[in-house]
Amino acid sequence: MNVRRLIIITLLICIGVAIFPRHHQPQATAQPLAAGLSAQIAADGRVLITMPGRFALVFVPAGISEWRDLRRDPTGNRNLIAPASSLITVQAATGTPLSAPPALVRASPLRALVRxxxxSLAMTYEVWAGGQIAINVTGGKATLTGPHLIPDASAGAALQPVKLTPAAQHWLLYLDAWAVDELPKLAAEPALAGVTTSSNAGLAATGPLTITPPDGVVRYPRFRVNNWTGGDPLVQRAGVTLAPGVDYLAEYDDESGDLIVQYLHLLPPGSAANRTFTIRPAQTEPVLALAMLTSNGAPRPLDPVTGMLIIDADLPAGTTPAPGPLTTKDVFQIPYIQTDPVLRLQATVTDPPAGFDGIRFTVSGPSFTYTSDDTVAGDGFTATVTLPRRAEYSVTATILVNGAPGTLSRTINPVGYGRVFVSIGDSITAGKWGFYRLPPGSSLTGSSDGYPFTNPPAPDSGYPRSTDGRNYPQSDNTQTDSASYQNIYYAGYQIELNNRLATCLNSPVFILNDGFSGIRAARDLYGNTTGSDRIGVNGYMNVLGKAAIYRQHIADLGAEQVLLQVGTNDATAVSTTNLYNNLMPASVYKEDLRAVVTALRQDRPSLALWVARLPWRNDGTASQAATRRATTQTFNQSIGELVDELDDSAPIRLGPDFYSYFATNQSQIITVNPSNGSADNIHPNAAGFSAMAELWANVLCADLPREPDPSPTPTNTVYIPTVTNTASPTLTASPTATLTASPTATLTASPTATLTASPTATLTASPTATLTASPTATLTASPTPGSAPPSQSTPVPIYIPLVNR
Incomplete structure (x- = not known):
């Protein structure tokens, strides 16, 4: 497969519309970004389907032979499907693999159908732009298995059965997902599983239609409106108008008379008001969308209504087969944060007003202001800003109308440039029983108020939250959505640790809670016979087996630090005769922990890890508790040895000594499980989790440098783009201004303190002005002897606009 050719196809988004004109997307005026699926039949009969910035698929007679993750790998260099396999294997009832030439039946920017x-057996793959693939078999029985991924895949895929009968079978396959949606299994139309439908005969010219998908639908919701007569739609969510082609795609199906819409963002569960979509006949309305891009040029997952960062922190539940059945509740929002000092901004405008000629970007923060205009739409309107220090900033994009700011703008505030940590461990990391909220109807004792936590609680709500709102209770994801007490929300040490680190590091902070109750280091069991251990990917309750998921969380967040605390469950077994779960020697634990560290660093050798010593415990009978404490102590010795061995080759440090602390503060471990009244003697109480936060902060604040305070002198960054006409605005600079010129600019310093932008980009400043140019710029200084600098000492913002082209 020519990968370059496959990626070039991403630019041909209209080919499906040209070939199949009956399935069209309502037009969106002046949409500058290419959006939507493209489909092509190759000369050798393969079917190529690409969603720019998301995925590229290749269909061959055996099924999907190539899946490339264009979000994290924009050049498509890596096929995520296991060698000599298909993403999904299809077999007849006899067990024979099925093979036939693929046929592209129809295509549009929203959907493509491969048959x-x-x-007598027919099978179709309906590929949706959001990454769902509806797989349907009719005329007989087929068996599907998969997904079959390479062991170190950078993204997950999940197959969900919908309805299986001898005559027809229906599945949903999710790309870029370790979890599926919690869907009603539609008996009447199982092929539409996960599509929220609404019947409305003959909408009035201004009649709105509201649709609220159920909480379990979080992965790019899809809607079908029956009997749509409203023409091109205008789509809103929570009262905010969405941008076509950026926030959603829509098409009119003239075979059924239905309007079909797909929302192109994750949708956290929770408030019905925040999840309600309004669809109405089109009304001309300018819409401005603002995106933050990664270094790869892919948009980060921002909520278009709140402007917050959407976190997809799902860890598949702890039951077989690996990596386990799936959960939906750990998708949530936090105030935006990134660890890269470079902000890459992209704005798009649909249905622009008369006189629209570009976007003004403004970034402000401590002693820092940046403003620039972009009047040339390539892939949207863009700006690249290097932030001077870790801090909270505000970003605004405003439309320009006839060269002046218009009334339409979009602000994201706060925008944090800071540090992101991922905490990996078991129920103690998760925060079990220190604070918890249960799903309504749970069989356990406890409150369900506040459930689910998918947006920062209000500061005065009484619920745990960090001061900045980035850390609050997170889902444990231990059980499937159908279990009796699935996805409890816990608050562990991360919330208080956020506050302590934000203070001592003088930086915005977010700590992803990847705690998972019951998880072990590298194997589900430890036994004495070959094959009984269920090591790594062969198991479903160990960190090594879920390492690919942790790596994706680390990469997506740009996290540079991991807080690792795992081994308490490895130390729980006390038997020396149990064939399948024996007492584990410290030497085995040490090598398991080494494998975990290696796996977490597979893509990032410089990833910093702190490994905590495991806490004191008193669970079980007196004899069992003594054995478990002795094993824990030997494990902690192994942790120290491993850190010493690895420290020379990569950044790894000892974390807190929780054993010594809790051995002398036993009152901070709960004795009775508050959910069912059973004995506990292993999990910290609220005071214990506060102590863990303080102990982690003591280590991290000593190891990580504090961000310096902002300079008392404001930094005014001025962007001077290359001009191409004869307009010559004149502006006056303050004595300490910093001027940055485009590569072809000529900068001249003289005592007149007058700055002039013209085709030659000649700038004249006072004798004390600082003139900074790119490598090809020419700088000439000509102060008048004896001239005195201006008396003012406080810099003022300087802004040189881009002359309209």
């Missing part, structure tokens, strides 16, 4: 004929 296979196996005699």
């Amino acid at each position: 296979y004929e196996y005699g």
